[in-house]
Amino acid sequence: MTQSETTKQARVFNASDIENMPQRTRANFINALSGFKSANLVGTRNVNSVDNLAVVSSVFHVGAHPPLLGMIMRPHTVVRDTLQNIKDTGVYTINHICTDIVGPSHQTSARYPSEESEFVHTGLTPIDSTAVNAPYVIESNISLAMQVQDIQLIAINKTELVIGQIVEVVMKNNYVNDDGYVDIERANSVAISGLDAYHKTQSIDRFAYAKPGKAIKSIKL
Amino acid sequence: MTQSETTKQARVFNASDIENMPQRTRANFINALSGFKSANLVGTRNVNSVDNLAVVSSVFHVGAHPPLLGMIMRPHTVVRDTLQNIKDTGVYTINHICTDIVGPSHQTSARYPSEESEFVHTGLTPIDSTAVNAPYVIESNISLAMQVQDIQLIAINKTELVIGQIVEVVMKNNYVNDDGYVDIERANSVAISGLDAYHKTQSIDRFAYAKPGKAIKSIKL
Numbered sequence: 001m002t003q004s005e006t007t008k009q010a011r012v013f014n015a016s017d018i019e020n021m022p023q024r025t026r027a028n029f030i031n032a033l034s035g036f037k038s039a040n041l042v043g044t045r046n047v048n049s050v051d052n053l054a055v056v057s058s059v060f061h062v063g064a065h066p067p068l069l070g071m072i073m074r075p076h077t078v079v080r081d082t083l084q085n086i087k088d089t090g091v092y093t094i095n096h097i098c099t100d101i102v103g104p105s106h107q108t109s110a111r112y113p114s115e116e117s118e119f120v121h122t123g124l125t126p127i128d129s130t131a132v133n134a135p136y137v138i139e140s141n142i143s144l145a146m147q148v149q150d151i152q153l154i155a156i157n158k159t160e161l162v163i164g165q166i167v168e169v170v171m172k173n174n175y176v177n178d179d180g181y182v183d184i185e186r187a188n189s190v191a192i193s194g195l196d197a198y199h200k201t202q203s204i205d206r207f208a209y210a211k212p213g214k215a216i217k218s219i220k221l
Numbered sequence: 222m223t224q225s226e227t228t229k230q231a232r233v234f235n236a237s238d239i240e241n242m243p244q245r246t247r248a249n250f251i252n253a254l255s256g257f258k259s260a261n262l263v264g265t266r267n268v269n270s271v272d273n274l275a276v277v278s279s280v281f282h283v284g285a286h287p288p289l290l291g292m293i294m295r296p297h298t299v300v301r302d303t304l305q306n307i308k309d310t311g312v313y314t315i316n317h318i319c320t321d322i323v324g325p326s327h328q329t330s331a332r333y334p335s336e337e338s339e340f341v342h343t344g345l346t347p348i349d350s351t352a353v354n355a356p357y358v359i360e361s362n363i364s365l366a367m368q369v370q371d372i373q374l375i376a377i378n379k380t381e382l383v384i385g386q387i388v389e390v391v392m393k394n395n396y397v398n399d400d401g402y403v404d405i406e407r408a409n410s411v412a413i414s415g416l417d418a419y420h421k422t423q424s425i426d427r428f429a430y431a432k433p434g435k436a437i438k439s440i441k442l
Contacts, residue, residue: 011397013390014352018288025401030285032403033365033390035317036412036422037282038256060281061258062293063378064251067239070375072283072291096256102425103437110431121433131235144254149377154291156370156384157284163377169234169254176232180246181415182253191257191412191422194402196429196440199422201257204323204411206418210331212342216324219417 032194039192041105042071043093043126043135044085046114051126051135053108053118054082057192059094067166068149069094072159081114086162090148091132095140098188102198131168141172141187181206253415260413262326263292264314264347264356265306267335272347272356274339275303276329278413280315288387289370290315293380302335307383311369312353316361319409323419352389362393362408402427 021029037057044052056079062068073083086092097105104122112121119126119135126135131145146164154161175187191199208217242250258278265273277300283289294304307313318326325343333342340347340356347356352366367385375382396408412420429438 009395011390011392011395015388018387018390021401023286026288027285028401029397029403030288030387031282032405033288033363033387034280034282034290034315035259035261035405035410036257038258040256058281059255060279060293061252061255062375063295063380064248065244066378067247067251067254068378069255070293072281074284094255099425103428106428107431107437110433110435112433142254150375152373152375154283154371154373154384157287157289159284161382163375165236166239166251166254167236169232169239171232174230174232176250180242180249181418182250184253184256184414185420189256190425191420193405193422194427197402197427198425199406199412200425201412201414201420201422204320204419204421206415207324207327208417210328212331212333214331216328 028194036191036193036199039097039105039190039198041095041097041108041124041137041140042082043095043137044082045089045134046081046085047088048115050115051117051119052081052085053122053124053137054079055097055105055108062163068163069146069166070161070163072154072161074159078109078111083160086148087151089133091134092146092164093129093132093134093136094144094146095137096142096184096187096189098139098141099190099200100188101139102190106196106198129168136170142175142182142184142189143170144168249415257412257414257420260318260326260411260419262316262318262329262345262358262361263303264316264358265303266310266355267302267306268309269336271336272338272340273302273306274329274343274345274358275300276318276326283384289384290367290387291382291384293375293382295380299330299332304381307369308372310354312355313367313385314350314353314355314357315365315367316358317363317405317408317410319360319362320411320421321409322360323411327417327419350389357391363396363403363405363410364391365389
């Protein structure tokens, strides 16, 4: 069978196919299946005032009022310092990864010692947030200051869900449309797939509020 | 000030700026700040065997072993039927929204009566999953069968976090690379920003596992 015939084949993976994958293969596979992920740098400061920066692809929307974001953190992994700092200080920043900093952003996932700042090692630039005791990333076009509201254990796999409230939003330019929509594509924010793939985006369409019996209607972006 | 001068201005929003936004404006604003979101159709079946389909932008990765995905659901909103069906049957499907079905996919967010199927109203096509009692979407290139593992209350805003385990993966073609990575861009999966904006993607790069003291290294996609 030729390569092009192979790729035309439907593929089905059942639970035991997944269970039997080598660990790294399964990690690549499962991490891509949720769809595209947000691409953020989480900035924290430890009790000795050392700044920490970590690429996080698990930030998600929890609610708009109050304005809440969640993120899943694995203890004992490379984000252990980030999680500890968040528990110690109760605050953190979320900074969109933009197209021109994907390389240094991914490099923050290297396992640097706790007392060395990823900012120093990657060339990304910290600037103090005036809202919280944590660093923003200057190179990011959209940065958020976050205050922890709750940390819930996800019992089934011993991960931790950090829920924070947005207390400040800083944008390098005005990316906000009249209706409140933030044009994150214009801000050059990127998306992640799997563990390590970065994508820029191209708008397809934006739709008006859908109603039964009415045809879907485009909103000009 | 001209428009181009306006958009060159940095913008800062503090907590009370956000609190004082009109509700719909704040919803648009906050929903875009987490970054790009996954774009999925969640398929369920009610106790009377009526199929339900709902666009969901809150699906996120929880863990690879066991393979777990989470999603945030608001009770009393348009996803109330989806949530009830999941509680009644313990299963659901997750189907990637692909570039050619963004319109009908968004239309599933219209508030149809519980006893009418969104499949009928949108023209999307159900097909029975053999793994779970819920419909897949034929037009989707990547579909997952899910078994509920846990439903946790997010106390702070009374939303519910549904955690499910992937028990089957169906792909229309073979999108899996040798290392397990699923090339969801090649599958035409899309990303969502805000409440209603759909984006296709363009790969920037994929990076090897990052290590201290080693330059970031590209993996050819």
